[in-house]
Amino acid sequence: MMSNVLETCVVSKTYKVDSNIIKAVDEVSLSVAAGEFLALVGPSGSGKTTMLAMLAGLLTPSDGHIMLDGQNLGRMKEAQRSKFRRKKIGFTFQASNLVPYLSVLENVELMLKVNNMLDRHSRKKAIELLTQLGLGDRLNNLPSQLSGGQQQRVAIARALIHNPDIVLADEPTASLDTERAYQVVETFAGLIRHQKLAGIMVTHDLRMTRYVDKIIQMRDGKINQIITGSRAINEFAGAMN
Amino acid sequence: MFADRALPGVANTSLPLKKIQPPLFVYLAFKELWRYKGRYFLIGLVIALITTLVLFIAGLAEGLGAGNKEYLEKLNADLILYQSGVDLSIPSSRLSHTLLNDVRRIEGVQAVGSLGFSNASIILPDGEEPLDVSLIGVEPGKPGEPPAFQGQSLTGRRDKTATIDRNVAVRTNLQVGDTLTLKTIQGAEEEFYSLTVSGITDGRQYSIQPSVFVPQLTWNQIKPKANVEDDDSSALLYNNIAVQLDPSVDQAAMAQLIESRVRDVVAVDRKTAYENTPGYSAQQSTLNTQRIFTLLIGVLVVGGFFQIQTLQKVAQTGMLKAIGVPNFTIILAFIIQIIGITVLGVSLGSVGTLLLSLSFPVTIPIVFTQQSVVTAVASLLIIGPLGGLVSLRILLNVEPLTALGLAS
Numbered sequence: 001m002m003s004n005v006l007e008t009c010v011v012s013k014t015y016k017v018d019s020n021i022i023k024a025v026d027e028v029s030l031s032v033a034a035g036e037f038l039a040l041v042g043p044s045g046s047g048k049t050t051m052l053a054m055l056a057g058l059l060t061p062s063d064g065h066i067m068l069d070g071q072n073l074g075r076m077k078e079a080q081r082s083k084f085r086r087k088k089i090g091f092t093f094q095a096s097n098l099v100p101y102l103s104v105l106e107n108v109e110l111m112l113k114v115n116n117m118l119d120r121h122s123r124k125k126a127i128e129l130l131t132q133l134g135l136g137d138r139l140n141n142l143p144s145q146l147s148g149g150q151q152q153r154v155a156i157a158r159a160l161i162h163n164p165d166i167v168l169a170d171e172p173t174a175s176l177d178t179e180r181a182y183q184v185v186e187t188f189a190g191l192i193r194h195q196k197l198a199g200i201m202v203t204h205d206l207r208m209t210r211y212v213d214k215i216i217q218m219r220d221g222k223i224n225q226i227i228t229g230s231r232a233i234n235e236f237a238g239a240m241n
Numbered sequence: 242m243f244a245d246r247a248l249p250g251v252a253n254t255s256l257p258l259k260k261i262q263p264p265l266f267v268y269l270a271f272k273e274l275w276r277y278k279g280r281y282f283l284i285g286l287v288i289a290l291i292t293t294l295v296l297f298i299a300g301l302a303e304g305l306g307a308g309n310k311e312y313l314e315k316l317n318a319d320l321i322l323y324q325s326g327v328d329l330s331i332p333s334s335r336l337s338h339t340l341l342n343d344v345r346r347i348e349g350v351q352a353v354g355s356l357g358f359s360n361a362s363i364i365l366p367d368g369e370e371p372l373d374v375s376l377i378g379v380e381p382g383k384p385g386e387p388p389a390f391q392g393q394s395l396t397g398r399r400d401k402t403a404t405i406d407r408n409v410a411v412r413t414n415l416q417v418g419d420t421l422t423l424k425t426i427q428g429a430e431e432e433f434y435s436l437t438v439s440g441i442t443d444g445r446q447y448s449i450q451p452s453v454f455v456p457q458l459t460w461n462q463i464k465p466k467a468n469v470e471d472d473d474s475s476a477l478l479y480n481n482i483a484v485q486l487d488p489s490v491d492q493a494a495m496a497q498l499i500e501s502r503v504r505d506v507v508a509v510d511r512k513t514a515y516e517n518t519p520g521y522s523a524q525q526s527t528l529n530t531q532r533i534f535t536l537l538i539g540v541l542v543v544g545g546f547f548q549i550q551t552l553q554k555v556a557q558t559g560m561l562k563a564i565g566v567p568n569f570t571i572i573l574a575f576i577i578q579i580i581g582i583t584v585l586g587v588s589l590g591s592v593g594t595l596l597l598s599l600s601f602p603v604t605i606p607i608v609f610t611q612q613s614v615v616t617a618v619a620s621l622l623i624i625g626p627l628g629g630l631v632s633l634r635i636l637l638n639v640e641p642l643t644a645l646g647l648a649s
Binding site for chain 2 (some may be wrong): 052053059083084085086091095099100110111114142170185
């Protein structure tokens with residue numbers, strides 16, 4: 001049995017707007033194991049991005065706790081969380097993913113530089129990873145010279161290059177056409193499993209869930225349903241086609 | 242699938258790593274500067290232009306200031322006496338020869354010399370425009386007479402000789418031993434006087450004009466007069482008296498003593514004297530205001546540019562913070578950029594100003610002194626970081642949540 005990389009225990013996030021208390025996330029408990037790829041889905045306002053922000057240590061939970069690699073994220077100070085993020089977490093975002101003035105290779109190497117891991121070996125690994133992602137001939141291109149799909153693949157390489165424990169992806173296919181979106185998520189899923197990482201993808205495009213191992217559907221801040229098993233997942237994803 | 246795509250030549254890609262890697266903040270700062278070199282160079286040019294403007298205003302302030310005060314500032318005297326009730330106006334002040342003797346007799350006074358100020362024109366050969374000069378009457382060997390760095394000092398009180406200042410020499414090519422022709426107005430007529438150049442002194446301008454120094458009695462004879470009947474040598478009137486004190490006495494106390502012993506005189510030090518020359522304070526405060534406003538404009542321009550730059554990359558900054566780039570790395574990168582651009586701009590502007598000033602004719606009153614240039618450059622180097630303070634605050638306040646579109 002695989003050990004859990006990340007666990008949340010009745011995590012809630014509340015906001016006070018004027019005199020009203022809004023529960024963006026309401027007592028959510030979930031876990032992700034190494035090599036497991038999980039999708040957080042749900043309509044807008046269901047709390048999935050807030051949940052992702054808490055899992056990334058960008059937001060602290062109002063209640064409950066989040067354990068990543070045996071450490072409670074909620075108890076860390078901001079400087080500790082920042083250090084934890086750069087070492088333990090890989091990110092891809094919906095937009096503004098890449099540093100516009102760095103080349104493809106430099107963008108990937110940025111995570112190595114941040115973690116003081118850049119050497120000949122890691123550079124070779126970055127080139128191999130980018131080549132594996134079909135960007136071997138684009139190493140010296142700037143992000144503005146790439147298509148949206150290529151930019152997402154660079155972001156995936158950057159998220160994986162420093163061997164994080166968990167990879168978090170926020171709407172990685174939002175700006176892609178369907179074919180590119182399938183290719184990106186399939187590649188992402190393959191790399192996560194191959195490298196035995198834990199992966200969580202927030203998406204509103206339910207068709208992309210066909211590549212994940214577990215689907216957590218959220219509604220009004222709560223977990224609405226959890227779907228596991230390839231047949232159930234394919235049915236869920238297929239129903240959206 | 243992408244992984245199946247093998248691209249020719251990729252496997253052999255070899256990028257040697259530099260042995261010494263710069264810190265991350267230096268790396269990010271210079272990568273961005275290089276990538277957007279066009280726009281950063283433009284703002285550098287703007288700073289260079291502001292630098293040129295500030296340096297020229299500083300040079301002009303110094304030059305015009307020197308034009309007004311040079312003679313009085315270098316005067317070999319401790320106190321300058323004025324007629325009382327004339328608001329320290331040199332042209333309005335009238336002091337008699339009797340007063341000169343009264344002052345000389347006061348204990349603690351080492352030497353006195355009369356000073357007479359008026360205007361004249363030097364007639365130049367080949368139909369050139371006459372050169373307007375300050376005609377200053379001094380007593381040979383007494384306080385007020387400038388030292389001659391070429392030739393010799395004035396000698397006889399009635400000699401038809403003159404000491405010219407360096408500016409006159411440069412602009413007229415007059416040498417020691419040459420004859421200079423002065424034109425003054427006597428009544429309704431123009432009169433011409435020939436004087437022999439006995440010596441050349443350093444820069445001793447007064448009233449924004451180069452100076453010609455003549456013996457007091459000669460001055461009294463050739464100075465402009467409304468009525469020629471005024472030419473009465475027996476009733477000598479000077480504008481001021483220069484007083485040298487014994488080294489042991491207190492200057493302020495002596496000024497009070499002189500004012501109490503000699504009727505109707507006011508004694509001031511050299512600084513007070515030149516600060517009260519006509520237009521000096523107004524001119525200097527105007528130029529200083531211009532300089533301050535130019536610096537303020539610089540702060541606003543640089544601040545505005547970097548603020549726009551910073552606002553444009555809020556999302557990118559949020560992403561960097563989200564992936565774990567420390568706040569101080571982002572701040573240091575920004576500071577390096579703003580300092581780099583400011584230093585580049587100020588350096589370009591300083592070199593440009595220097596080259597430009599070499600092409601100026603001597604008639605333009607721009608003087609660069611070490612102190613004024615250092616002060617101007619130091620204040621210019623501050624405008625960049627000062628202008629960047631707002632941007633720094635923006636950068637500090639960018640939340641990593643921005644990367645997820647969740648920041649408030």
